[in-house]
Amino acid sequence: MEPVYLGILLIWILLFIYAVAGSIDFGTGFWAMYYERRNNVQASRIANNFLSPAWKVTNVFLVLLVVAFVALFPGAAPTLGTLMIVPLCLVLLLLTIRSAFMVYAFSTEKYSRVLTLVSGICGLIIPAILISILPAAIGGFVTVAGDQQYILLDGLLQSPAFYTHIGFGLMTELFISSLFMADYAKEAGDFDTARTYRRNALILGPLTLVIAIAAIFTLIPEAPWMFDNFMDLWGWYTASLFAFAIGYSALWWPSKNRELGQPRMALIFTVIQFGLASLAYGMAHLPYLLYPDVTIYNSFTNETMFHYLLIGFIIGLAILIPVFIWFWRLFFKDKAYLQSDGHDY
Amino acid sequence: MDNVLLSRMLFGTSMAFHIIFATLTVGISLMIFFGELMRVIRKDNDYAVLAKRLTKGLAILLGVAIPTGTIVAVMLSLLWPGFMEIVGQVIALPFQIEIFAFFLESLFLAIYVYAADRLTTPMRIISSFFIAFGAVASAVLITSAHAWMNTPEGFDIINGAITNVNPLSAALSTSFWATSLHVVSTAYMTGAFVLVAVAAYKLMKPSITDAERRYHHKGMLLALIFGLGMSLWTGLTGHDTTVMLYEEIPIKLAAAEGLFETQSNAPLTLFGVPSPEENEVIGGIEIPGLLSWLATYSTDGVIQGLNDFPQEDWPPLIVHTLFNVMVFIGGGLIAISGGGLLYWFLKRKTKDFVFPKWMLAAFVASGPLAMIGIETGWIFSCTGRQPWTIFNIQRTSEAATTSGNLGIIFFFFAVLYAVLLVITSLVLYFYFKRNPLAQDMNAIGS
Ligand code: HDD
Ligand code: HEM
Ligand code: HEM
Numbered sequence: 118m119e120p121v122y123l124g125i126l127l128i129w130i131l132l133f134i135y136a137v138a139g140s141i142d143f144g145t146g147f148w149a150m151y152y153e154r155r156n157n158v159q160a161s162r163i164a165n166n167f168l169s170p171a172w173k174v175t176n177v178f179l180v181l182l183v184v185a186f187v188a189l190f191p192g193a194a195p196t197l198g199t200l201m202i203v204p205l206c207l208v209l210l211l212l213t214i215r216s217a218f219m220v221y222a223f224s225t226e227k228y229s230r231v232l233t234l235v236s237g238i239c240g241l242i243i244p245a246i247l248i249s250i251l252p253a254a255i256g257g258f259v260t261v262a263g264d265q266q267y268i269l270l271d272g273l274l275q276s277p278a279f280y281t282h283i284g285f286g287l288m289t290e291l292f293i294s295s296l297f298m299a300d301y302a303k304e305a306g307d308f309d310t311a312r313t314y315r316r317n318a319l320i321l322g323p324l325t326l327v328i329a330i331a332a333i334f335t336l337i338p339e340a341p342w343m344f345d346n347f348m349d350l351w352g353w354y355t356a357s358l359f360a361f362a363i364g365y366s367a368l369w370w371p372s373k374n375r376e377l378g379q380p381r382m383a384l385i386f387t388v389i390q391f392g393l394a395s396l397a398y399g400m401a402h403l404p405y406l407l408y409p410d411v412t413i414y415n416s417f418t419n420e421t422m423f424h425y426l427l428i429g430f431i432i433g434l435a436i437l438i439p440v441f442i443w444f445w446r447l448f449f450k451d452k453a454y455l456q457s458d459g460h461d462y
Numbered sequence: 463m464d465n466v467l468l469s470r471m472l473f474g475t476s477m478a479f480h481i482i483f484a485t486l487t488v489g490i491s492l493m494i495f496f497g498e499l500m501r502v503i504r505k506d507n508d509y510a511v512l513a514k515r516l517t518k519g520l521a522i523l524l525g526v527a528i529p530t531g532t533i534v535a536v537m538l539s540l541l542w543p544g545f546m547e548i549v550g551q552v553i554a555l556p557f558q559i560e561i562f563a564f565f566l567e568s569l570f571l572a573i574y575v576y577a578a579d580r581l582t583t584p585m586r587i588i589s590s591f592f593i594a595f596g597a598v599a600s601a602v603l604i605t606s607a608h609a610w611m612n613t614p615e616g617f618d619i620i621n622g623a624i625t626n627v628n629p630l631s632a633a634l635s636t637s638f639w640a641t642s643l644h645v646v647s648t649a650y651m652t653g654a655f656v657l658v659a660v661a662a663y664k665l666m667k668p669s670i671t672d673a674e675r676r677y678h679h680k681g682m683l684l685a686l687i688f689g690l691g692m693s694l695w696t697g698l699t700g701h702d703t704t705v706m707l708y709e710e711i712p713i714k715l716a717a718a719e720g721l722f723e724t725q726s727n728a729p730l731t732l733f734g735v736p737s738p739e740e741n742e743v744i745g746g747i748e749i750p751g752l753l754s755w756l757a758t759y760s761t762d763g764v765i766q767g768l769n770d771f772p773q774e775d776w777p778p779l780i781v782h783t784l785f786n787v788m789v790f791i792g793g794g795l796i797a798i799s800g801g802g803l804l805y806w807f808l809k810r811k812t813k814d815f816v817f818p819k820w821m822l823a824a825f826v827a828s829g830p831l832a833m834i835g836i837e838t839g840w841i842f843s844c845t846g847r848q849p850w851t852i853f854n855i856q857r858t859s860e861a862a863t864t865s866g867n868l869g870i871i872f873f874f875f876a877v878l879y880a881v882l883l884v885i886t887s888l889v890l891y892f893y894f895k896r897n898p899l900a901q902d903m904n905a906i907g908s
Contacts, residue, residue: 169576170573171572173524173528173568174569176568177564180531180535180564181561184535184561185558187539187546187554188549188557189550191550191551191554192547195543195544195863195864198863199543202863202865202867203871205540210875212532213526213530213878216528216529217526217882217885220521220525221522224521224522224893225893418551419624419625419627421629422555425629426558433561436562437562437565437566437569444569447573447576447580448572448577454577
């Protein structure tokens with residue numbers, strides 16, 4: 118494979134990992150808050166058992182994504198940076214409030230409810246804002262006045278694609294995290310809680326599908342150049358629809374606990390669906406990073422740096438994978454932990 | 463206000479905020495590792511108590527260090543796209559490896575904190591080691607990028623295009639060793655003095671019980687010894703850094719010292735305000751020959767002055783003050799910790815030994831002083847590089863974004879930092895108030 122394609126594939130993989138991990142992380146934070154308010158102590162506690170050890174690790178994936186992107190495609194920094202400065206700074210503000218308040222909430226009893234409320238809501242909004250950047254990256258929303266570049270906020274705000282993407286961000290986040298929590302609770306042997314989250318997933322699944330399709334159709338008029346590419350990629354979208362159908366049906370598959378179905382399978386197929394659709398979206402977007410000026414070719418780093426980065430990745434992963442596996446066993450497999458009243462830190 | 467100034471303000475404020483928490487986590491994670499080791503070696507549960515309480519503090523501090531680190535990492539690309547364009551081609555490696563250090567730290571912290579009761583003793587020690595290792599590695603790696611900005615190497619620019627890239631010689635640029643050793647020694651000394659300050663504060667309270675006094679006294683002595691060692695090392699590494707400036711970035715040294723005329727037997731000037739009109743530092747105290755001697759080990763050594771350089775290349779002269787404050791604090795902390803330990807050594811045999819009140823007060827001051835040293839040192843280093851972002855390669859004005867909307871963004875972040883500073887202090891204060899030492903001592907049985 119040519120380096121530049123390997124590079125963009127790497128970015129896609131990282132983006133995909135963060136999209137899934139981030140959705141689960143922020144969604145779970147929201148559920149922890151929601152069920153605390155609804156006095157469903159179990160559902161909230163299990164969400165926190167996942168959240169407390171995991172949020173830092175998820176966050177590193179975000180940083181990895183940003184750093185890898187700038188390192189591999191430094192030429193995109195000026196234009197993309199301008200376009201994203203407002204939404205990304207908003208995300209940074211919310212992210213900081215979210216993480217800090219979550220940690221504060223673990224450390225105080227008195228104000229814990231308020232802190233959790235703020236942190237849950239901030240977390241809920243973050244994926245929506247991140248996804249809303251997508252329609253902006255198809256071009257046409259930046260203007261130059263003098264020597265300063267401005268984002269055309271009103272143009273963006275009048276675009277239906279902007280709103281469908283926000284909705285899409287919210288729905289996926291809540292859907293995937295519900296599936297994940299259903300599985301996590303099942304692993305913990307807490308079937309009541311697993312049923313609660315499964316019910317969420319049942320409602321959210323079709324909503325997610327509808328809004329995802331709406332997002333694609335509202336995008337087409339904004340980006341006719343992507344439309345031709347979409348047509349060539351219909352096979353991917355069909356496969357992705359199939360994966361969704363299989364995943365959703367897995368919520369009724371026979372299992373030891375009848376009303377639960379198999380949330381693990383549902384989660385896996387939903388993630389596959391997500392992967393297929395986002396890969397197709399990415400391919401339709403190529404070769405542009407930002408239409409029409411920035412392509413992967415004119416922003417790619419030099420080959421020497423690319424090779425060093427690749428070697429760095431491989432060594433880094435080789436060291437980390439055993440630690441990841443250990444981490445997984447301690448916090449995702451260990452019944453004692455799953456059922457514990459975890460976070461006293 | 464123009465974009466460049468706003469970008470500098472926003473980025474500088476964010477870094478200055480991140481560094482408070484980042485430095486503390488580097489220092490405290492080492493202390494936790496020590497605590498775990500000592501607990502096994504000395505079979506003394508006081509160390510278990512210490513490690514436990516420090517870990518709680520660390521968890522709260524990281525709740526701010528991690529998101530603010532994320533802020534500065536993303537802002538680097540948003541505010542300095544011109545700079546990142548070169549970074550991506552030349553010095554991306556340390557940034558990328560740093561991520562793996564973050565992973566290491568976050569994974570092991572989660573394991574150490576949430577799986578503590580399921581770990582064997584060796585595993586617990588190993589986990590605490592990797593937390594400390596990940597923290598210091600991230601500091602060294604980011605310093606590698608910072609050092610490269612001062613001594614950019616590992617590439618050529620031919621007709622405006624970057625060629626002949628050598629990522630390794632960029633990451634290990636000339637100033638890397640001196641700078642990163644200085645950063646590590648100062649982070650460790652800051653961690654130590656913050657502990658000294660907390661313990662001294664507790665010892666000053668009249669209501670303290672005997673068991674608590676014993677605990678705090680022991681912790682404070684250890685931290686003092688470590689702090690003294692680290693501050694002596696800081697003096698050495700600071701000196702190496704100064705020599706590095708003399709050789710590589712003479713204009714920064716000249717600005718730091720407020721030296722206008724090139725001369726041999728150059729004086730070291732303490733405090734005062736450098737005045738370009740008068741060509742001298744007004745109100746400063748001169749020590750003849752010392753600067754030449756420090757930089758070249760001979761009073762005959764010639765030091766270049768600011769007038770040798772075009773005025774448009776001068777950094778803001780306020781760096782003279784920043785540099786003085788940093789060096790003064792370095793000396794002061796050696797005096798405080800050295801003096802305190804000497805006093806203890808001479809009087810330790812006396813019955814019911816206690817430190818006098820004024821000495822405890824000085825210990826309390828040592829923590830904040832060290833933090834001020836970190837802040838002034840970094841701001842000196844970054845502001846002293848002006849008007850360059852990459853020394854002699856890229857001007858700050860070429861690095862900055864052309865995006866609008868920066869004023870309002872700056873406002874929001876400034877408010878956020880102020881709020882976080884207040885709430886974090888309150889959370890720490892109330893947490894330790896609600897979970898007093900006696901409670902942990904009873905629980906762990908010391
Ligand atoms: C507690 C903090 C502290 C203390 C007491 C000192 N330093 Fe320092 N110094 C730093 C904390 C620091 C720092 C924050 O870590 C810096 C900022 C950038 C860097 O590389 O390290 C730094 C930078 C720095 C630089 C500039 C490097 C550059 O611009 O790249 C010099 C020349 C010195 N130091 C020299 C000294 C000397 C001679 C000291 C006398 C004891 C001293 N420092 C004490
Ligand atoms: C020399 C000054 C700095 C020191 C000593 C330092 C040190 C640290 C430490 C110890 C942490 C906590 C690590 C963790 O738990 O994961 C941290 C977090 C972070 N720092 Fe800094 N840092 C410095 C400057 C910077 C700069 C300039 C950047 C931007 C490129 C940066 C980016 C980050 C990021 C992204 C995180 C969050 C990592 C995570 O998600 O866990 N730091 N820093
Ligand atoms: C952690 C402590 C640090 C503090 C408090 C700090 C402070 C500052 C300040 C005040 C400025 C604005 C300079 C001015 O306009 O006068 C600045 C600029 C900058 N710093 Fe640092 N800095 C720190 C560490 C770093 C590190 C480790 C890096 C390297 C990755 C870095 C990279 C930059 C860049 C790229 C700029 C903008 C361009 C420029 O003004 O030259 N800083 N920093």
